[in-house]
Amino acid sequence: GCLLQSRVGFGKVLCRSISQNSALCRKNLAAAGPEKFTAEFIQKQIEEFNIGKRHLANIMGEDPENFSQEDIDRSIAYLFPSGLFEKKARPLMKHPDEIFPMQRAVQWGKDRRPFHFLFYTGKQSYYSLMHELYGKMLNIEKHQDRLRSKGLFSKDGHKISLGMSRWLTKEELEALLVENISTHDYNRFIQIMERLLSMPYCNIEEEFVLRFRHLLQTQSRHQMVSALQKDENGVAFSSAEGCRKTSHSTVVLRDCGSGRLSVNGQDSLLYFPVLQDREQLMFPMQFTGTLGRFDLECTVSGGGRSSQAGALRLAISRALLSFLSPSEREMMRQAGLLTPDPRVRERKKPGQEGARRKFTWKKR
Amino acid sequence: MRKLNFVCILTDFFCLLKTFGISLKCLATVMSNWKIRDLLSLGLLGLRHSRGVLTKYSSAGQTVSAAASVSSPQLQPNDAAEKILNLPLEKPDFFRVAELFSLKDLFDARVHLGHKKGCRHRLMEPYLYGCRLDQDIFDLDQTVEHLQRALNFTAHIAYRGGIILFVSRRRQFGHLVESTAKDCGEYAHTRYWQGGLLTNANIQYGPGVRLPDLIIFLSTLNNVFQQHVGVRDAAKMNIPTVGVVDSNCNPCLVTYPVPGNDDTPVAMELYCRLFKMTINRAKDKRRQVELLYGLNAPSPSNS
Numbered sequence: 001g002c003l004l005q006s007r008v009g010f011g012k013v014l015c016r017s018i019s020q021n022s023a024l025c026r027k028n029l030a031a032a033g034p035e036k037f038t039a040e041f042i043q044k045q046i047e048e049f050n051i052g053k054r055h056l057a058n059i060m061g062e063d064p065e066n067f068s069q070e071d072i073d074r075s076i077a078y079l080f081p082s083g084l085f086e087k088k089a090r091p092l093m094k095h096p097d098e099i100f101p102m103q104r105a106v107q108w109g110k111d112r113r114p115f116h117f118l119f120y121t122g123k124q125s126y127y128s129l130m131h132e133l134y135g136k137m138l139n140i141e142k143h144q145d146r147l148r149s150k151g152l153f154s155k156d157g158h159k160i161s162l163g164m165s166r167w168l169t170k171e172e173l174e175a176l177l178v179e180n181i182s183t184h185d186y187n188r189f190i191q192i193m194e195r196l197l198s199m200p201y202c203n204i205e206e207e208f209v210l211r212f213r214h215l216l217q218t219q220s221r222h223q224m225v226s227a228l229q230k231d232e233n234g235v236a237f238s239s240a241e242g243c244r245k246t247s248h249s250t251v252v253l254r255d256c257g258s259g260r261l262s263v264n265g266q267d268s269l270l271y272f273p274v275l276q277d278r279e280q281l282m283f284p285m286q287f288t289g290t291l292g293r294f295d296l297e298c299t300v301s302g303g304g305r306s307s308q309a310g311a312l313r314l315a316i317s318r319a320l321l322s323f324l325s326p327s328e329r330e331m332m333r334q335a336g337l338l339t340p341d342p343r344v345r346e347r348k349k350p351g352q353e354g355a356r357r358k359f360t361w362k363k364r
Numbered sequence: 365m366r367k368l369n370f371v372c373i374l375t376d377f378f379c380l381l382k383t384f385g386i387s388l389k390c391l392a393t394v395m396s397n398w399k400i401r402d403l404l405s406l407g408l409l410g411l412r413h414s415r416g417v418l419t420k421y422s423s424a425g426q427t428v429s430a431a432a433s434v435s436s437p438q439l440q441p442n443d444a445a446e447k448i449l450n451l452p453l454e455k456p457d458f459f460r461v462a463e464l465f466s467l468k469d470l471f472d473a474r475v476h477l478g479h480k481k482g483c484r485h486r487l488m489e490p491y492l493y494g495c496r497l498d499q500d501i502f503d504l505d506q507t508v509e510h511l512q513r514a515l516n517f518t519a520h521i522a523y524r525g526g527i528i529l530f531v532s533r534r535r536q537f538g539h540l541v542e543s544t545a546k547d548c549g550e551y552a553h554t555r556y557w558q559g560g561l562l563t564n565a566n567i568q569y570g571p572g573v574r575l576p577d578l579i580i581f582l583s584t585l586n587n588v589f590q591q592h593v594g595v596r597d598a599a600k601m602n603i604p605t606v607g608v609v610d611s612n613c614n615p616c617l618v619t620y621p622v623p624g625n626d627d628t629p630v631a632m633e634l635y636c637r638l639f640k641m642t643i644n645r646a647k648d649k650r651r652q653v654e655l656l657y658g659l660n661a662p663s664p665s666n667s
Contacts, residue, residue: 112574113527117546120529120561120576121553122568134539 037100045096052093069094085347102178125177126185133192136205143201158203165213167193172214225329228322238322242314244341247303251315254295255323263298263312277309284317284337288328294320314340444657451653452523459523459649461515461642465634467504470511473634475624476502478611488611491623500611502623514606514620515642518578521604522550522646526577529553530639531594533586537632541582544636548643551576553594557586562597581607582635583626584618608635 053072057064060075072093080091092099107124108114118124118131147153168176170186181189193212196202202209226240237254261268261281272278285291296316300308317337321329332338346355353359452458470476478484478492478500493503521528528550532541538554545552553561558568565573579598584607586592591614598605599617607618608626615621625631 107570108574111525112572113525114551114574117549117551118542118553119569120551121555122558122561123555127555131539131542135543138539 037103039105042096042100045100049093049096056093102175104178123179123181123185125179126181126189129177130189130192132208133189133196136208137192137196137199140196140199140202140205143204144199147201153200155200157200159200160197160203160206160209162197162213164216165210166216168212168214173212224318225321226319236323238319240315240318240321242311242316242318242340244310244314245303245307245344247300247307247311249298249300249308249311249315251312251319252297253316253319253323254297255293256295257293258295259292261296261298264300272305272309274305277305280309280313281316283313284320284332287332287335287337288320288324290320290323310341313337448650448653448657449524452520452649457512457516459516459519459642459645461519462512464515464638464641465508465511467508469634470504470507470624473630474628475507475631475634476504477625477628478502483612485612485614487615488609488613488623491609491615491621492611502611502625507622507624510620510622511624511638514622515638517604517620518580518606518639519642519646521578522548522643523650525650527551527574528643529576529579530582531557531579531592532582533557533592534583534626534632535587536629537582540632540636544640548640549647550643557593559593562594562601562603575601576603579603579605580639581605581618582632584609584613 053067054064056072056075057067059079060071062071076091076093082090084090107116107119114120116124116128118127121127144153147157167190170181170183173186173189174181193209196205197209226238228236228238230236231254235254235256237252239250239252241248241250243249263271268278268281272281281296282291285294298312298315300312302308303311314337317332321332321338324332348354351359476493478488481495481498481500484492484500488500491502491506493501495501518528528548530541530545530550530552532538532554534554541554542552560568562575565575579594581592581595584592584595589612595605595607595617604619605617606620607613607615607622609615609618609621609623610626611623615623622635624635
């Protein structure tokens with residue numbers, strides 16, 4: 001015999017010991033497909049979540065009515081501190097709609113007639129989208145015919161201005177339609193949308209098309225430029241911060257006219273005896289040609305010699321931004337002066353000597 | 365009529381009952397009414413031996429399914445629901461589908477034009493009037509009868525709240541068919557037919573799904589000039605079918621074939637319009653009758 005276990009609900013396990021043949025226990029778990037949650041189950045989870053939220057607010061001594069998601073995250077991080085690296089493995093308390101994947105409710109009513117008119121095709125949302133798309137194309141063609149009859153038709157009339165946008169990816173479309181789509185279907189959809197865009201006078205269906213377009217994140221425009229301030233003597237200065245590995249630094253750049261450099265109260269020659277570190281400090285100003293123009297007051301802490309130099313370099317470049325024109329800023333960005341170096345120390349793994357180094361392999 | 369095995373009739377009978385959603389209790393009170401028997405037997409015989417029977421029917425010249433009424437009721441139907449269901453069965457053309465179209469309308473919509481002589485299917489020969497310059501011409505008298513029978517049947521199904529599925533694999537008319545279905549409040553399938561849609565429904569859609577009670581084929585062929593899989597599957601699942609059969613199609617497995625053109629846009633628009641009007645008419649009638657029987661419970665009134 002063997003133990004017969006039955007899973008009831010999410011995460012709860014009921015054990016019933018019944019002696020049975022192992023052949024009967026074996027179920028084809030793969031054929032069952034992804035776990036399906038009923039509407040009542042999700043409803044129950046939502047109620048439990050709301051009750052739990054109020055309990056948590058009472059525990060933390062805060063107002064149960066205005067307890068937001070950030071407060072929940074903060075409280076959970078406080079009550080259950082976890083040192084795990086993987087953020088998704090840490091204790092989590094979120095609304096069930098964000099945890100359980102969106103699933104289709106039952107497709108038919110009490111008299112068992114399906115709700116959607118394309119239910120019997122199998123892929124109702126996708127095909128209804130295609131049907132709608134075809135309807136829009138017919139609409140545009142009718143509009144063109146009307147203009148032609150009035151004699152106002154022109155081939156380059158009124159296309160849609162796309163701007164910086166891209167089509168939705170297959171995953172995003174699947175999430176929109178709550179249905180699985182094959183690659184062939186997705187390609188066909190994109191093909192027909194492109195065809196729609198190529199027709200003149202398609203601007204009448206602009207909002208329909210823009211529903212399936214995603215604005216591209218503009219990468220190079222976002223620069224956090226620190227403000228240019230003036231101190232008592234009328235001298236313009238700006239300050240910025242930078243970090244590298246475990247070092248943090250702050251830099252105040254003054255437009256004095258001398259090229260003095262002081263780090264943590266000491267002269268740079270004394271603080272950085274090695275030429276390489278001093279070169280790192282000089283590089284941003286040498287690149288922009290402002291070597292003797294600015295006066296630097298720097299503070300740096302943490303890390304080692306090289307990482308402190310790198311942190312200072314980043315802080316100087318950021319402080320310089322407010323004194324430069326947009327084209328020079330773009331040149332600095334392309335030179336890599338404004339990119340923080342993401343490299344940090346990699347952890348040591350068990351079963352290995354270090355992060356990458358394995359133990360010595362002995363043949364016998 | 366050939367003598368059919370009684371047991372076979374009975375099993376088919378109960379299967380059809382299930383698809384029409386008629387309970388046995390309702391049936392028992394209505395068994396004496398011969399009209400429903402004729403309706404069902406037509407469906408039965410259509411499923412099994414369509415060729416001989418249908419030609420016989422067309423030669424008999426009957427437009428609708430009613431035989432002479434032999435009513436000797438043992439139990440008076442006193443339940444309002446049973447009265448609602450029996451009301452359309454009292455008159456032959458209760459929904460007056462014969463008024464929806466005339467032979468001239470069919471001719472103007474070019475329904476009589478078939479394919480060339482070489483494409484002709486052997487089983488379509490009874491429905492053809494002749495051949496002119498190698499093109500087959502349908503006998504519109506027969507088409508009128510068949511179309512009236514088909515429309516009457518769809519009206520009865522729609523009256524009883526059955527699920528109607530419009531099927532067509534012609535890409536030219538896919539949008540038209542889907543819009544027609546949407547306007548009627550019924551269902552359409554003009555896309556790639558996945559193998560187990562009817563035969564493997566419980567796994568494909570989910571347990572407890574309700575299959576269509578009638579399938580209307582606006583073109584029985586698929587894109588490679590073979591018979592649509594739905595015709596065979598509907599016959600397997602005991603679902604009655606109405607189909608527009610062109611001169612290159614096989615009318616065997618279609619319960620209510622309508623010999624006519626399925627290639628011209630005018631003809632397709634005519635069929636869609638006719639089916640939409642019958643279904644809407646039948647549904648409106650049902651709503652009317654339900655309201656009426658809701659108000660006057662004991663005595664039925666003529667409407």
